[in-house]
Amino acid sequence: MKQVIQPPNRLAEAAVKDHGPNLETILQRVNAGIGKLQQDYEEALQAELRALGVAADLLAEAERGEAKRLLGELFDLAHEIRGLAGSFGYPLLSKIANALCAVIERQSAFDSAVVAVVLHHVGAMRAVAAGSVKGDGGSQGAELLASLQALTEKAAARPDPGA
Amino acid sequence: MPGYDLTRLNAVLVDDSPFMLKLLQMILRSMGIRSVRCFRDPVSALIEVKTFQPHLVVTDMLMPTLDGSKLTRALREEAAPVCFTPVLVLSGFTDKEHVIRASNSGANYVLAKPVSVETLHRRIISLIEDNRPFVRTPSYIGPERRIDKRRPPGPEQRSPAADADVLYI
Numbered sequence: 262m263k264q265v266i267q268p269p270n271r272l273a274e275a276a277v278k279d280h281g282p283n284l285e286t287i288l289q290r291v292n293a294g295i296g297k298l299q300q301d302y303e304e305a306l307q308a309e310l311r312a313l314g315v316a317a318d319l320l321a322e323a324e325r326g327e328a329k330r331l332l333g334e335l336f337d338l339a340h341e342i343r344g345l346a347g348s349f350g351y352p353l354l355s356k357i358a359n360a361l362c363a364v365i366e367r368q369s370a371f372d373s374a375v376v377a378v379v380l381h382h383v384g385a386m387r388a389v390a391a392g393s394v395k396g397d398g399g400s401q402g403a404e405l406l407a408s409l410q411a412l413t414e415k416a417a418a419r420p421d422p423g424a
Numbered sequence: 425m426p427g428y429d430l431t432r433l434n435a436v437l438v439d440d441s442p443f444m445l446k447l448l449q450m451i452l453r454s455m456g457i458r459s460v461r462c463f464r465d466p467v468s469a470l471i472e473v474k475t476f477q478p479h480l481v482v483t484d485m486l487m488p489t490l491d492g493s494k495l496t497r498a499l500r501e502e503a504a505p506v507c508f509t510p511v512l513v514l515s516g517f518t519d520k521e522h523v524i525r526a527s528n529s530g531a532n533y534v535l536a537k538p539v540s541v542e543t544l545h546r547r548i549i550s551l552i553e554d555n556r557p558f559v560r561t562p563s564y565i566g567p568e569r570r571i572d573k574r575r576p577p578g579p580e581q582r583s584p585a586a587d588a589d590v591l592y593i
Contacts, residue, residue: 263561265568268508270555272433272479272548281429281456284545290454291541298446305443340486341441344516347538348447355538362516 295349302349306342310390313338317383320376328376335379336365342386353398356406357386364413374416381412428552430456434476437462438469438495439484439514448482448514451541455548466490470498474506480548485515485526485534493529500530500565507565508558510551514539530566532556 282290313335320331343358361382368375385405389398398405435457439445445462452460461476463469466487473481481499485492492513500507513531515522526534533547556567 263559266558266560268555268558269505270552271505271508272510272552273555275430275432275479276552277429277432279426279428281427281431282454283425283427284542287427287454287456287545288541291451294450294454295447298443298450301446302443340516341443344441344537345443345447359516 299349302345306346306349306351306354306390309338309342310387313342313383314387317380321380332365332368332379335383336362339365339382339386350395351389352396353394353402353405354386354389356397357382357389357409360406360409360413361386367417372416372419374419378409378412378416382409385409428456428549430548431458433457433480434459434478435461435480435482436469436473436476436478437482438464438466438487438492440464440487441484444484451544452482454541455545466492466495470495473499473509474502477506478509480551481509481511482544483511483513485513485517485522492531493525496526496529496531496566512544512547527569528564530564532567 316331316334316338320328320335323331339358339361343355343362345355346352346358347355361379364375364378364382389402389405394402397403433456435452437445437448437452437460439448439462442464445464449460449462457480459478461472461478463472466483467490469481469483470490481495483492483495487495490498492515496511496513499509499511511531513526513529513534514537515526515534516537517523523534532551535543535547558566559568
């Protein structure tokens, strides 16, 4: 049985129209706030990238069971980076992290070709960060994303070792 | 043109990433929301929401112990008025499965990370101006879902699989 209820609008009761900041003012405040958080974020990002590098180095040598754990660790780190890097001026890093998450998510079984693709993504992220590439990286950024995509598709086109 | 004065609003933020919490708290405060309580642990957030009864909950999707969908569902199963608390789910996942799961949990909106300030602000204003009726069925408790199939996917209504900024549910 479907029941339809009109809830009280507590938000509307608390909000006062035409007496608050407009979007432009809010954006100015946010930009100032991001400026203050930027240094903290840079440090947090460097720590995440170091951890990503360590996990990737271990993955390159890992056995099947350990690889699964490391891939989970790499996913968590990439997930964190994709969610925040874009807000702090690193959209290219965020896009590569997003692509890395997608590669790990799609992997159904341990596959050395997929591990190689993962390592390429991590390498690309470290290179972008080392070059302090802010923004989308222009044409080089687009080329990098396209090459990672091509590698991913090539690995995906192989027969599934888990099938 | 002035916007809404949101200084009287109380919000609860839930994200296991401390940095994301800092960022979102700063954004909500920039909008004028002074009381923003932050939780890394969704279970603690749920207890807080039941007692503190905020005007708004903004939660991450992927979290250990209790993800954003389960947190939303748990809130919707509470007694009124807690069950009516507007919930915005922020998700790093924009694939169909995750969006449908968040939608089915009773979230008011599912927003893709990285969320833009404009998008978050627009959704909060929508919650103020468009108080959707709640629907209670054996399988769903939450705001009435409106999907206008006549409209082609656009910035406000895209297919769940798209790399969407906003997913209108």
